[in-house]
Amino acid sequence: MDATTLEQLKSEYRKSGARTGIKLDDDDMRKALSLLSYQGGPVVATPATELRYIEGLLRLPLDSIGEFSVIPASGQERCRCGRIPTALDIVAYAVSHKVHDEQLLRDTVIGVYNVFEFADEGRTAPCHRCGREFTTSSYWTHSYMYA
Numbered sequence: 001m002d003a004t005t006l007e008q009l010k011s012e013y014r015k016s017g018a019r020t021g022i023k024l025d026d027d028d029m030r031k032a033l034s035l036l037s038y039q040g041g042p043v044v045a046t047p048a049t050e051l052r053y054i055e056g057l058l059r060l061p062l063d064s065i066g067e068f069s070v071i072p073a074s075g076q077e078r079c080r081c082g083r084i085p086t087a088l089d090i091v092a093y094a095v096s097h098k099v100h101d102e103q104l105l106r107d108t109v110i111g112v113y114n115v116f117e118f119a120d121e122g123r124t125a126p127c128h129r130c131g132r133e134f135t136t137s138s139y140w141t142h143s144y145m146y147a
């Protein structure tokens with residue numbers, strides 16, 4: 001893989017048969033994550049207090065999530081209620097609406113394996129404080145990337 005953008009990388013993986021995402025080994029995951037910096041847009045690091053909250057939601061051990069960053073869709077950096085949406089809003093929504101099986105969410109967040117999930121339109125979730133919807137174009141941990 002010698003892709004220099006995420007779009008190229010996704011198209012290569014799609015040509016090789018991946019549809020909505022792909023599991024990667026550590027080297028390929030690092031390469032994929034390194035391409036995120038060319039995506040543009042402000043990166044929002046989920047604050048430590050909210051990482052702990054996510055751990056609680058997923059019933060994970062304290063401090064098991066080191067980082068969980070998001071790139072908001074253009075113009076969606078701040079909710080009208082004043083909150084800056086983070087990974088917490090997305091995970092809370094996924095848990096409460098059973099978007100994914102909770103064990104799968106847990107495995108993904110703590111990195112049992114590396115997953116690159118292909119984003120097209122971005123993901124929409126309600127604001128954790130007020131419920132207004134917002135869209136995130138990408139988000140990732142060390143072992144999971146939606147982009």
Ligand SMILES: [Zn+2]
Nearest residue numbers: 079081127130
């Ligand atoms: Zn809000």
